[in-house]
Amino acid sequence: GAVVSQHPSWVICKSGTSVKIECRSLDFQATTMFWYRQFPKQSLMLMATSNEGSKATYEQGVEKDKFLINHASLTLSTLTVTSAHPEDSSFYICSAPGRGDYGYTFGSGTRLTVV
Amino acid sequence: AQTVTQSQPEMSVQEAETVTLSCTYDTSESDYYLFWYKQPPSRQMILVIRQEAYKQQNATENRFSVNFQKAAKSFSLKISDSQLGDAAMYFCAYGRVRGGNKLVFGAGTILRVKS
Numbered sequence: 001g002a003v004v005s006q007h008p009s010w011v012i013c014k015s016g017t018s019v020k021i022e023c024r025s026l027d028f029q030a031t032t033m034f035w036y037r038q039f040p041k042q043s044l045m046l047m048a049t050s051n052e053g054s055k056a057t058y059e060q061g062v063e064k065d066k067f068l069i070n071h072a073s074l075t076l077s078t079l080t081v082t083s084a085h086p087e088d089s090s091f092y093i094c095s096a097p098g099r100g101d102y103g104y105t106f107g108s109g110t111r112l113t114v115v
Numbered sequence: 116a117q118t119v120t121q122s123q124p125e126m127s128v129q130e131a132e133t134v135t136l137s138c139t140y141d142t143s144e145s146d147y148y149l150f151w152y153k154q155p156p157s158r159q160m161i162l163v164i165r166q167e168a169y170k171q172q173n174a175t176e177n178r179f180s181v182n183f184q185k186a187a188k189s190f191s192l193k194i195s196d197s198q199l200g201d202a203a204m205y206f207c208a209y210g211r212v213r214g215g216n217k218l219v220f221g222a223g224t225i226l227r228v229k230s
Contacts, residue, residue, distance in 0.1 A: 034217055038158075043206060043220045091158060095218070103150065104210070104218055106160035 002028045004096055006107025013084055013114055021079045021110045023094035030096035033077035035069060038091045038109075047092075050077050084114040117142045119209050121221035128197045129229050135182075136192045136224050138207030145169075147211050149183065149190045150218070155203040163205070166190065194226075202228045 003026040013019050023033060031052045036044040048064075050056040050071035058064045066088075068080040077096075081088050094107040118141045128134035140149070151163040166174045166183050173181050178195045194201055204225050210218040 041204070041223075041225065043222050044160075046217055049217060093158075093160065095160070103148070103162055103165055109158050111158075 002096070002105040004030070004094060004105045004107045006094055006110060008110060009108060010111040011113070013112070015085055015114055016083055018080055018082045019084055019112060021081075021092055021094075021112075023077050023079075023096075023107045025075045025096055025105075028096075029074035030077065031074060032097055033071055034095045034104075035067075035077075035079050036093045036095065038093060040091075044093060047079075081112065084112070086114045088112065089114045117144075117209050117219045119207050119219050119221040121207050121224050123224045124222070125225045125227065127227045127229060128194070128201075130197055130199060132197055133193060133195045134197055134226065136194075136205055136207075136226070138190045138192070138221055140188050140190065140207070140209050140219075142188070142209065144211070147209060149181075150208040150210065151179070151181070151190075151192045152206045152208060152220075153201075153203045154206065154223075155200075160206075164192065197228050199228050199230060202226055 005024045007022050033050045035047045037047050038044050047062045048056045048058045048069050050069045052071045052074050056069035071077040093109045095104050120139045147168045149166045153161045153163050164174050164176045164179050173183050180193045182191045204223045206223045207221040208218045
């Protein structure tokens with residue numbers, strides 16, 4: 001089946017630094033990647049949609065300059081949290097529409113802690 | 116815009132018993148998919164079951180089945196013979212797989228299984 005590999009699984013960074021999260025589609029070409037943020041015991045909140053070779057589309061209220069998304073190839077999409085602050089601490093998940101009728105494939109998520 | 120509502124923040128079920136999780140949605144489209152995802156403590160999103168809107172027959176996957184009422188825009192999940200491993204957060208989601216459209220998630224229902 002379709003697999004999306006997400007790294008790192010968890011990361012701790014200092015306030016003011018940047019962190020990059022990668023999502024790779026291993027056995028299919030992901031022309032679209034969705035990036036979600038999830039707080040404990042809450043639902044997934046869509047942050048942005050990236051499409052290969054074009055600029056990402058951000059949801060209302062999401063700072064595009066803080067959450068940089070790059071989708072430079074059909075198998076790799078990245079989310080960079082710039083100048084991270086403690087309030088950016090959260091669980092980030094990527095998801096790509098799978099092949100055919102396989103539905104959506106999710107990465108395993110990244111737990112970001114900013115100290 | 117499409118919306119998905121899960122009105123049960125938490126549910127409990129005794130092991131081996133049956134439980135039903137509720138979900139309603141709102142859309143003006145006629146062609147769409149509905150999903151139930153399970154998110155265990157590992158936070159990996161796992162597809163439980165999927166229903167195509169054009170199919171009248173309710174989807175079934177082993178112990179999991181849905182009651183899809185298109186006119187009422189209702190999509191409930193029934194878990195039979197509940198097991199301890201079923202304990203998780205369950206999300207109902209709406210989406211159109213073709214075209215790479217985003218999934219819209221409900222708020223989620225925490226399911227606890229008592230032994």
